Amino acid sequence: MSLSYPLQFVNLLAALLLLISFAMLSQRRVVGLITLFAWQGAALAASTAIIAWSTGQHHLYYSAALTLILKVIAMPWFFYRIVRQLDVNREVESMLNIPTTMLIGIVLVIFSFNLALPISQMAGTVMRSTLGIAMACVLLAFLMMITRRKAITQVIGFLAMENGLFFAATSATYGMPLVVELGVALDVLVGVFVLGIFFFQIRESFESLDLKHMEKLREK
Amino acid sequence: MEIYWILGIPLAGGIFLALWGNRGHAPEINALFSLATLLAAAALAARIVAGGPLLVGQGWFFIDSFNVFLVALTALVAFTTALFSRPYMRIEKEHGKLTDARLRLYHSSYQVFIGMMLLALTTNNMGILWVSMEGATLATVLLVSLYRTPASLEAAWKYFILCGVGIALALFGTILLYFAAEKVLGSGGTALLWTQLNGVKAQLEPTVLQLAFVFLLVGYGTKVGLVPLHSWLPDAHAEGPTPVSAVLSGLLLNVALCAVMRSKVLVDGALGTDMAGNLMMGFGLLSVVVAAFLIKRQTDVKRMFAYSSIEHMGLITFAFGMGGAVASFAGLLHMTMHSLTKSAIFFAVGHATQKAGTQMMDDIRGLIQTNPTLGWGLMLGTIAILGVPPFGVFASEFLIITTAMHAHPWATPFLLIALGVAFASIFGKVQPMVFGETRLPRLPYQPALAPVFLHLGLVLMLGLYIPPYLAAWFRQAAHLLGG
Numbered sequence: 001m002s003l004s005y006p007l008q009f010v011n012l013l014a015a016l017l018l019l020i021s022f023a024m025l026s027q028r029r030v031v032g033l034i035t036l037f038a039w040q041g042a043a044l045a046a047s048t049a050i051i052a053w054s055t056g057q058h059h060l061y062y063s064a065a066l067t068l069i070l071k072v073i074a075m076p077w078f079f080y081r082i083v084r085q086l087d088v089n090r091e092v093e094s095m096l097n098i099p100t101t102m103l104i105g106i107v108l109v110i111f112s113f114n115l116a117l118p119i120s121q122m123a124g125t126v127m128r129s130t131l132g133i134a135m136a137c138v139l140l141a142f143l144m145m146i147t148r149r150k151a152i153t154q155v156i157g158f159l160a161m162e163n164g165l166f167f168a169a170t171s172a173t174y175g176m177p178l179v180v181e182l183g184v185a186l187d188v189l190v191g192v193f194v195l196g197i198f199f200f201q202i203r204e205s206f207e208s209l210d211l212k213h214m215e216k217l218r219e220k
Numbered sequence: 221m222e223i224y225w226i227l228g229i230p231l232a233g234g235i236f237l238a239l240w241g242n243r244g245h246a247p248e249i250n251a252l253f254s255l256a257t258l259l260a261a262a263a264l265a266a267r268i269v270a271g272g273p274l275l276v277g278q279g280w281f282f283i284d285s286f287n288v289f290l291v292a293l294t295a296l297v298a299f300t301t302a303l304f305s306r307p308y309m310r311i312e313k314e315h316g317k318l319t320d321a322r323l324r325l326y327h328s329s330y331q332v333f334i335g336m337m338l339l340a341l342t343t344n345n346m347g348i349l350w351v352s353m354e355g356a357t358l359a360t361v362l363l364v365s366l367y368r369t370p371a372s373l374e375a376a377w378k379y380f381i382l383c384g385v386g387i388a389l390a391l392f393g394t395i396l397l398y399f400a401a402e403k404v405l406g407s408g409g410t411a412l413l414w415t416q417l418n419g420v421k422a423q424l425e426p427t428v429l430q431l432a433f434v435f436l437l438v439g440y441g442t443k444v445g446l447v448p449l450h451s452w453l454p455d456a457h458a459e460g461p462t463p464v465s466a467v468l469s470g471l472l473l474n475v476a477l478c479a480v481m482r483s484k485v486l487v488d489g490a491l492g493t494d495m496a497g498n499l500m501m502g503f504g505l506l507s508v509v510v511a512a513f514l515i516k517r518q519t520d521v522k523r524m525f526a527y528s529s530i531e532h533m534g535l536i537t538f539a540f541g542m543g544g545a546v547a548s549f550a551g552l553l554h555m556t557m558h559s560l561t562k563s564a565i566f567f568a569v570g571h572a573t574q575k576a577g578t579q580m581m582d583d584i585r586g587l588i589q590t591n592p593t594l595g596w597g598l599m600l601g602t603i604a605i606l607g608v609p610p611f612g613v614f615a616s617e618f619l620i621i622t623t624a625m626h627a628h629p630w631a632t633p634f635l636l637i638a639l640g641v642a643f644a645s646i647f648g649k650v651q652p653m654v655f656g657e658t659r660l661p662r663l664p665y666q667p668a669l670a671p672v673f674l675h676l677g678l679v680l681m682l683g684l685y686i687p688p689y690l691a692a693w694f695r696q697a698a699h700l701l702g703g
Binding site for chain 2 (some may be wrong): 118119122123138142145151154158161162165168169172173174176177179180183184186187190191194195197198201202204205206
């Protein structure tokens with residue numbers, strides 16, 4: 001079966017999303033990570049817009065615009081500023097070494113393709129095959145959150161997870177209803193704002209954004 | 221109409237207190253807004269009890285006996301907590317732990333938090349439910365770190381990240397739910413409305429719903445504090461200011477469980493099996509047992525009672541998981557009792573820690589000598605939460621355990637052992653705090669104990685006598701949960 005050009009392009013972007021997820025796993029510097037996050041947002045916005053255009057689902061344009069404004073422009077700008085002000089752009093310590101993380105990542109991708117297979121066969125959308133990629137992005141972001149120590153990298157991992165979830169929603173159902181999407185975007189925005197305040201509080205008390213200072217509370 | 225007041229008043233309160241909250245009367249204004257919310261909630265409850273379920277605002281809000289009961293409970297505890305926090309936070313300020321600016325943040329976030337919980341309870345849209353649950357988390361993150369101590373920052377960070385990840389999983393569950401619903405109801409806003417979904421639940425794709433429920437349970441279960449997703453809860457409760465611990469423990473956990481129950485009703489209809497109930501029973505039982513044994517090791521009084529909250533939420537989850545009329549009734553009753561009792565305990569504990577200047581139980585001694593009312597408040601609250609008759613917790617725990625004996629005899633020994641261990645460890649630790657010897661001076665100010673005795677009085681009353689209209693109301697609600 002030959003695919004139409006827009007659809008091929010969407011598949012290309014989906015592959016790009018997965019590639020960026022892996023790049024984020026292997027990125028050692030915070031600034032590099034923010035740039036990759038912005039590119040991931042851009043790929044997501046572009047694929048959403050193409051789907052909106054090719055299927056005539058107009059509400060997806062809003063979703064694409066939201067992604068573009070929030071995740072490609074506003075948040076990376078905000079993170080760059082924080083990194084500059086707090087001066088945290090040193091090497092990101094990872095709890096596992098990079099090659100091991102990559103290998104675990106590959107296993108996760110295989111797992112998510114298996115998990116997504118029965119669902120994507122049921123989906124009625126044109127781009128159902130990308131559901132596996134979306135799930136892989138979510139799990140890879142999760143892996144990044146687990147293996148990284150700095151507060152800011154955990155947040156970027158969290159937002160990358162949200163990117164994956166949005167992609168899943170678009171590929172399985174052409175996106176959530178608009179109200180919900182607006183609400184989610186508002187929550188993410190408020191969340192990042194709260195975090196900005198929070199970073200400064202952490203920095204004030206610990207003189208660093210490294211989470212290894214924050215392991216006092218545990219069961220003895 | 222009341223529904224708009226219920227949601228409007230706290231949100232307006234949040235904005236008002238954010239703008240004018242550094243005036244001297246902010247605590248009174250905070251209490252006043254909470255009182256207004258309570259009045260609106262009472263009016264709504266009266267209407268629902270008299271007239272049955274209500275669909276308002278073109279189907280955006282849905283109120284039935286189950287959630288109106290939680291709305292009333294939330295508004296009541298929110299009001300008494302606001303009363304308690306008025307003197308409590310003043311004293312904290314005099315101790316130099318807080319500044320005016322932070323108090324403004326506190327009052328404003330408090331109202332927004334209450335508003336978000338009420339929105340989560342009343343909304344009919346599963347997507348908006350997700351949004352407001354996340355909103356409630358965000359409103360409380362900065363409250364947990366209000367003291368800006370390293371430990372409180374760590375607790376707030378853990379709370380943010382763990383609940384954030386949990387809630388992201390719940391979003392995936394919601395997406396899957398929408399995916400299943402879209403096939404039956406068509407795309408667009410109505411496919412996530414709970415009432416619509418409930419109407420067609422038998423036609424929803426079972427495999428997708430099964431997967432969706434797992435994600436929803438793990439996601440919202442993180443906020444309920446179910447083991448093994450509980451690790452944020454004791455930290456957030458111990459390091460945040462006491463009024464925040466009281467509302468987190470007494471209210472937020474209930475709201476999250478309400479979200480799980482809404483999903484369970486749908487999944488039960490689609491699957492026709494006990495898969496959802498069994499999962500909930502498993503998580504519930506694990507929480508009860510693990511929390512009971514962790515209580516034994518605690519040295520910090522607020523942490524200990526936080527683990528007790530996990531234990532009780534586990535018990536309620538277990539009861540709802542068993543299903544059936546009696547178990548659901550018992551679960552609802554236990555929810556009420558736990559909210560009232562646990563917030564009363566936190567109020568008393570708050571003043572006890574203010575007096576001792578520490579949360580370490582070894583350093584809190586002899587409350588009864590210097591502050592008899594406070595000592596009795598803590599002792600009675602502890603006795604009540606441990607399920608000693610004639611308090612209401614006994615009635616609900618008794619119902620849960622007898623139902624378990626009939627329906628799932630294998631679970632009974634676990635429950636009994638866990639409850640026994642929890643009883644022994646909590647009582648053994650609170651007893652010297654109340655009756656031991658002390659050389660510390662009496663509290664130099666009047667503690668706010670009216671809310672403590674109000675709550676305990678209600679719990680005692682419900683233990684001795686449940687008014688028939690209340691029983692009928694609970695029964696209706698239990699029926700809605702699949703009784």
